[in-house]
Amino acid sequence: MAPRTAPGPRPDTPPATRTGPSTLAEPTLAEPSSRPLRRDAELNLERILAAAQDVFAESGFDASMEQIANRAGVGVGTLYRRFPNKESLVLAIMEMANRHSEALVHDVLAHAAPAEGIFEFMRRCVGLAPSLRALVSRSPQLAETHRTMVDKLSPSINRLLANAKAAGSIRSDVTFSDIAVTLMSVRLVEDRCGEHGASDKLGRRQQGERHLQLLVDGLRAKDSTLPHRPLTRAQLDDLLVRE
Amino acid sequence: MAPRTAPGPRPDTPPATRTGPSTLAEPTLAEPSSRPLRRDAELNLERILAAAQDVFAESGFDASMEQIANRAGVGVGTLYRRFPNKESLVLAIMEMANRHSEALVHDVLAHAAPAEGIFEFMRRCVGLAPSLRALVSRSPQLAETHRTMVDKLSPSINRLLANAKAAGSIRSDVTFSDIAVTLMSVRLVEDRCGEHGASDKLGRRQQGERHLQLLVDGLRAKDSTLPHRPLTRAQLDDLLVRE
DNA sequence: CATAAGCGGAATATCGGGTTCCGCTTTCAC
DNA sequence: GTGAAAGCGGAACCCGATATTCCGCTTATG
Numbered sequence: 001m002a003p004r005t006a007p008g009p010r011p012d013t014p015p016a017t018r019t020g021p022s023t024l025a026e027p028t029l030a031e032p033s034s035r036p037l038r039r040d041a042e043l044n045l046e047r048i049l050a051a052a053q054d055v056f057a058e059s060g061f062d063a064s065m066e067q068i069a070n071r072a073g074v075g076v077g078t079l080y081r082r083f084p085n086k087e088s089l090v091l092a093i094m095e096m097a098n099r100h101s102e103a104l105v106h107d108v109l110a111h112a113a114p115a116e117g118i119f120e121f122m123r124r125c126v127g128l129a130p131s132l133r134a135l136v137s138r139s140p141q142l143a144e145t146h147r148t149m150v151d152k153l154s155p156s157i158n159r160l161l162a163n164a165k166a167a168g169s170i171r172s173d174v175t176f177s178d179i180a181v182t183l184m185s186v187r188l189v190e191d192r193c194g195e196h197g198a199s200d201k202l203g204r205r206q207q208g209e210r211h212l213q214l215l216v217d218g219l220r221a222k223d224s225t226l227p228h229r230p231l232t233r234a235q236l237d238d239l240l241v242r243e
Numbered sequence: 244m245a246p247r248t249a250p251g252p253r254p255d256t257p258p259a260t261r262t263g264p265s266t267l268a269e270p271t272l273a274e275p276s277s278r279p280l281r282r283d284a285e286l287n288l289e290r291i292l293a294a295a296q297d298v299f300a301e302s303g304f305d306a307s308m309e310q311i312a313n314r315a316g317v318g319v320g321t322l323y324r325r326f327p328n329k330e331s332l333v334l335a336i337m338e339m340a341n342r343h344s345e346a347l348v349h350d351v352l353a354h355a356a357p358a359e360g361i362f363e364f365m366r367r368c369v370g371l372a373p374s375l376r377a378l379v380s381r382s383p384q385l386a387e388t389h390r391t392m393v394d395k396l397s398p399s400i401n402r403l404l405a406n407a408k409a410a411g412s413i414r415s416d417v418t419f420s421d422i423a424v425t426l427m428s429v430r431l432v433e434d435r436c437g438e439h440g441a442s443d444k445l446g447r448r449q450q451g452e453r454h455l456q457l458l459v460d461g462l463r464a465k466d467s468t469l470p471h472r473p474l475t476r477a478q479l480d481d482l483l484v485r486e
Numbered sequence: 487c488a489t490a491a492g493c494g495g496a497a498t499a500t501c502g503g504g505t506t507c508c509g510c511t512t513t514c515a516c
Numbered sequence: 517g518t519g520a521a522a523g524c525g526g527a528a529c530c531c532g533a534t535a536t537t538c539c540g541c542t543t544a545t546g
Contacts, residue, residue, distance in 0.1 A: 038544055041492060064534060066495095075494030076536085086535065171460075181432060181454060188431040189424060211424060215458055217414075281513055284523060307503055309526095318525030319505085329504065 045082055047072040052093050058191070061090065061135050087139055094135065094142065098149045100128055105156040115167035118160040119216060122179065126186050126208055186212045288325055290315040295336050301434070304333065304381050330382055337385065341392045343371055348399040358410035361403040362459060365422065369429050369451055429455045 037045065051072035055063045065086060069076045083089040108121045136146040154176060161179065164170040190208035280288065294315035298306045308329060312319045326332040351364045379389040397419060404422065407413040433451035 038491060040544070044492085065536085066534075069494090077494055077538085078492075080536065081492070084536095174457075178453070178457065181450065182457065184435065185428045185432050185454060188435070189428050192427065192431070207424065210421070211428060214421065214425065281522060283512070287523085308505085309503075312525090320507085320525055321523075323505065324523065327505095 044072070044074050044078055048074065048079060048082060048089075049092065049096065052089055053096065056090065056093055056135055061138050065089075087141065090135055090142060091145060094145060094149070098152075101125065101149075101153060104128060105153060105160070109156055109159060114163035115169035116164075118157075118164040118170060118179070121157070121160055122183060122186075122212065122216075123209075125183060126190070126212055127205070182212075182215050186215070284324075287315070287317050287321055291317065291322060291325060291332075292335065292339065295332055296339065299333065299336055308332075330384060333385060334388060337379070337388060337392070341396075344368065344392075344396060347371060348396060348403070352399055352402060357406035358412035359407075361400075361407040361413060361422070364400070364403055365426060365429075365455065365459075366452075368426060369433070369455055370448070425455075425458050429458070 036042075048068070052068050055068045055071050059067070065076050065079055068089075069079050072079075079089065083092065104124055105121060108117050108124070112120045136142050157179060158176055161170070161174070161176060165172055165174075186208050189211045190204050279285075291311070295311050298311045298314050302310070308319050308322055311332075312322050315322075322332065326335065347367055348364060351360050351367070355363045379385050400422060401419055404413070404417070404419060408415055408417075429451050432454045433448065
């Protein structure tokens with residue numbers, strides 16, 4: 001639906017100010033030497049980032065700049081003052097999320113029991129930040145960045161997985177991709193539960209956790225209790241038809 | 244993204260020819276008394292229905308009429324000859340799917356072992372037809388129809404669930420909504436695996452089954468084997484970035 | 487208090503896609 | 517065989533949805 005290329009009059013402006021010769025372009029953020037932002041601008045930037053994270057998580061890349069601006073309580077113009085275009089804003093959000101994930105794996109790797117690390121990771125990963133969902137798929141630039149992020153993360157996750165297998169706490173035919181799909185699935189469920197505007201705040205995270213628990217325990221296991229209550233009839237309708 | 248109401252010049256044509264006073268409107272299909280279609284037209288109608296089912300399943304409601312026409316090997320005009328608008332086509336597809344699901348529950352209810360019925364239902368339900376995904380959410384008409392369909396189905400599913408609980412083959416804190424979410428989650432995974440145009444045909448259904456097995460067995464169980472092989476690295480990338 | 491940085495949000499330029507239209511083709515009844 | 521009705525394809529049309537720009541007004545800051 002969203003135009004593959006920017007429709008508005010943007011003759012040829014390169015998406016971001018590429019400085020380094022190789023690797024990745026840096027988004028508009030990190031302007032190393034320019035003078036610091038005015039205090040109010042700084043605040044707005046934070047608001048924008050937070051709003052963008054929320055809105056993108058809820059609606060994917062299709063979320064409009066206006067939506068984000070509204071959520072942040074600023075005008076669109078302000079968004080464009082900080083980020084030359086939508087893509088660079090997305091990039092900034094992705095990098096934020098990446099930083100968080102990385103911190104998480106390392107923390108779990110360092111502090112959790114080997115047998116439980118992978119499970120703890122999954123739980124906290126889901127609770128960490130809303131999914132980036134379909135954010136990535138639109139531009140080669142974003143896809144490339146995302147791939148790189150996954151590459152940096154996967155060794156650590158594989159270590160968690162290996163630890164769990166060595167401890168016999170996880171079935172041995174599970175692979176990295178199963179973990180990824182599982183995480184994705186939980187997030188998809190969360191997304192679905194969190195979309196539209198209604199009974200969100202309650203169901204979303206909780207349904208995600210419930211689903212994850214199901215995935216971990218399995219429908220057939222009976223020695224643990226599913227967390228949270230199931231969807232109410234109204235919530236279910238809501239989920240199923242997402243008006 | 245898609246306009247909430249039809250944008251083109253469609254003055255006021257009611258979406259479908261309502262005949263009955265209550266219940267549901269019937270879509271454009273079932274024209275009771277008009278003379279039968281020409282042989283070629285009949286064939287095209289079948290093609291259209293099949294194409295629409297596939298395309299909607301892959302891309303949701305956002306799939307364009309042109310996409311569907313192309314897949315069916317006909318022109319857009321032909322679509323509009325049978326269905327006055329997009330909504331009525333969607334309706335037709337939904338009703339098709341519903342008929343299938345109903346047949347399935349009843350068959351399972353009649354023939355499967357009580358302890359296994361719910362699991363067999365889930366497996367076959369997923370294998371039955373591609374998910375209707377986000378099809379439903381756009382118009383009140385569609386939402387209403389969908390709700391009605393769910394209502395008709397849920398008693399039977401609840402019976403399956405009750406049977407399984409009585410037989411002790413399923414944990415007792417599972418509810419109807421958990422089954423629904425589980426099914427949805429598997430379909431979402433399938434959708435994700437089947438989107439874009441590349442490594443589809445193989446991965447899609449298989450990944451769905453693998454995920455379902457995981458949900459049924461649970462990550463911690465070890466006395467069963469996950470079906471199919473895990474995603475290859477390429478497929479995983481593909482899934483994660485969906486270019 | 488001057489001034490540059492920031493701000494809001496209406497206006498602009500496109501674009502995608504549902505729906506319509508119409509001249510050409512195919513089927514069917516006689 | 518033949519003419520009319522039914523069907524067909526797909527270009528054209530129209531509209532809503534944004535990304536992005538522009539510019540006059542505000543507000544920190546020195």
